[in-house]
Amino acid sequence: MVRLACAAGTALMKYKDYYQTLGVERSASAADIKKAYRKLAHKYHPDISKLANAKEKFQEIGEAYETLKDPEKRAAYDELGSDFHAGQDFRPPPDWGAAHGEQYAAFDDMDLADLFASLSGGRHRAHAGRGHSGHFPIPGQDYEIAADITLEQAAGGTEFEVNLAVPEPGDDGYMRRVPRKFKARIAKGASEGQRLRLPGKGGKGLNGGRDGDLYLIIHLLPHRLFRASGHDLYIDLPLTPWEAALGATVQVPTLHGAVHLKVPAGTRSGQKLRLAKRGLPNPREGIGDLYAIAQIVLPAELSEHERKLLQQMAQGSTYDPRKHFREMAA
Amino acid sequence: VKVALEIIEGLALDGQQAFSLAELEAMSGLTLDELQLLVECQALFPLAQVEAAADQEPAQPRFSAQCLVLARIAARLRKDFDLDANATMVTLQLLKRIQDLENEVLALRAQLPSRVQ
Numbered sequence: 001m002v003r004l005a006c007a008a009g010t011a012l013m014k015y016k017d018y019y020q021t022l023g024v025e026r027s028a029s030a031a032d033i034k035k036a037y038r039k040l041a042h043k044y045h046p047d048i049s050k051l052a053n054a055k056e057k058f059q060e061i062g063e064a065y066e067t068l069k070d071p072e073k074r075a076a077y078d079e080l081g082s083d084f085h086a087g088q089d090f091r092p093p094p095d096w097g098a099a100h101g102e103q104y105a106a107f108d109d110m111d112l113a114d115l116f117a118s119l120s121g122g123r124h125r126a127h128a129g130r131g132h133s134g135h136f137p138i139p140g141q142d143y144e145i146a147a148d149i150t151l152e153q154a155a156g157g158t159e160f161e162v163n164l165a166v167p168e169p170g171d172d173g174y175m176r177r178v179p180r181k182f183k184a185r186i187a188k189g190a191s192e193g194q195r196l197r198l199p200g201k202g203g204k205g206l207n208g209g210r211d212g213d214l215y216l217i218i219h220l221l222p223h224r225l226f227r228a229s230g231h232d233l234y235i236d237l238p239l240t241p242w243e244a245a246l247g248a249t250v251q252v253p254t255l256h257g258a259v260h261l262k263v264p265a266g267t268r269s270g271q272k273l274r275l276a277k278r279g280l281p282n283p284r285e286g287i288g289d290l291y292a293i294a295q296i297v298l299p300a301e302l303s304e305h306e307r308k309l310l311q312q313m314a315q316g317s318t319y320d321p322r323k324h325f326r327e328m329a330a
Numbered sequence: 331v332k333v334a335l336e337i338i339e340g341l342a343l344d345g346q347q348a349f350s351l352a353e354l355e356a357m358s359g360l361t362l363d364e365l366q367l368l369v370e371c372q373a374l375f376p377l378a379q380v381e382a383a384a385d386q387e388p389a390q391p392r393f394s395a396q397c398l399v400l401a402r403i404a405a406r407l408r409k410d411f412d413l414d415a416n417a418t419m420v421t422l423q424l425l426k427r428i429q430d431l432e433n434e435v436l437a438l439r440a441q442l443p444s445r446v447q
Binding site for chain 2: 041047048062159161182184187194195196197199201213215228229230234236270272283284293295
């Protein structure tokens with residue numbers, strides 16, 4: 001095995017208490033660790049959980065389990081000592097890596113996960129060295145991140161800035177996190193939940209393995225006025241009782257400026273008025289529609305004049321909206 | 331000096347893209363056998379295809395981008411929960427039903443006046 005002349009002991013990193021993360025004692029059996037992991041995974045798995053911090057929590061749990069489920073890594077972790085508390089700065093003891101069959105390369109922003117990944121990386125290399133070809137291809141990891149964009153950005157297309165730190169092998173063959181920053185172009189017409197694939201923008205593949213992909217999951221930020229459903233948009237349209245009864249032409253905002261909408265006489269509350277092709281562009285089916293949902297509203301306080309007009313109407317009208325109640329009772 | 335960031339074109343996973351089983355295997359992390367099982371239990375549907383002429387080889391099945399999304403979820407569930415193929419399949423089917431219902435709720439909620447939500 002190749003030994004590297006590394007700066008062991010110089011890497012300062014934050015201690016993570018993997019036992020605490022999984023909620024088990026340091027003396028927990030492998031079965032208890034597995035049980036604790038599964039219980040937490042059920043709660044925080046990003047494909048199942050709706051909790052806001054699920055992804056981060058599951059990442060922490062996964063990192064802890066990845067180390068503690070492996071007897072060799074667990075022994076190496078235990079050897080770091082139990083005197084640290086989570087978040088505390090610490091340095092692995094000198095020769096700690098060599099004691100576990102591998103030396104690691106220290107780098108500035110190294111963390112505990114990198115340290116243990118370097119241990120398994122060493123095992124990969126050792127294993128590969130025994131094969132006929134000397135190496136076997138390891139595909140790079142895929143990543144998924146949420147891309148929060150506004151409705152306006154979805155309608156017009158946008159560029160989303162991606163900031164990632166993905167593990168990559170350095171010249172020495174050891175994995176380290178490398179920051180990557182670029183922009184992903186999101187074509188117009190993106191909708192809630194849509195995924196964009198950025199081939200090769202995930203983790204680097206090893207030994208000729210393909211690079212992983214990056215997936216952006218589109219999330220439309222809530223809008224002050226519009227609600228999106230697929231490529232259609234909905235907006236509340238407040239109307240006065242007299243506008244609804246008599247009909248009116250009102251101004252309605254759209255994503256591309258205000259338009260005039262003719263409200264037909266006799267419009268009911270909740271009625272949907274369609275403004276064709278004023279929704280989000282749909283790359284496959286043209287443009288979605290905008291629906292204005294009529295809502296009949298009253299002034300919070302009536303003026304004396306308004307009160308008199310309404311009283312006049314109440315006295316003069318024979319309309320009974322509850323006629324069917326009486327018919328049922330009869 | 332401000333350096334302009336590289337701009338990458340995102341490929342939308344929508345109805346316009348279709349993948350072969352081999353491509354799904356490469357991109358999802360599932361094996362061909364596992365993918366076949368998901369197809370057999372109708373968790374993944376191949377796209378409708380034009381029938382091949384009698385003297386031609388039947389065309390390989392193609393799958394929508396939604397199938398890739400589902401297959402990737404299946405691969406994660408299998409790995410993270412240590413599930414066997416059948417348990418993965420059942421979980422995936424239930425998740426898909428939940429997702430369909432959630433989409434329906436979202437669509438209906440968008441139609442409700444905002445004060446009612």
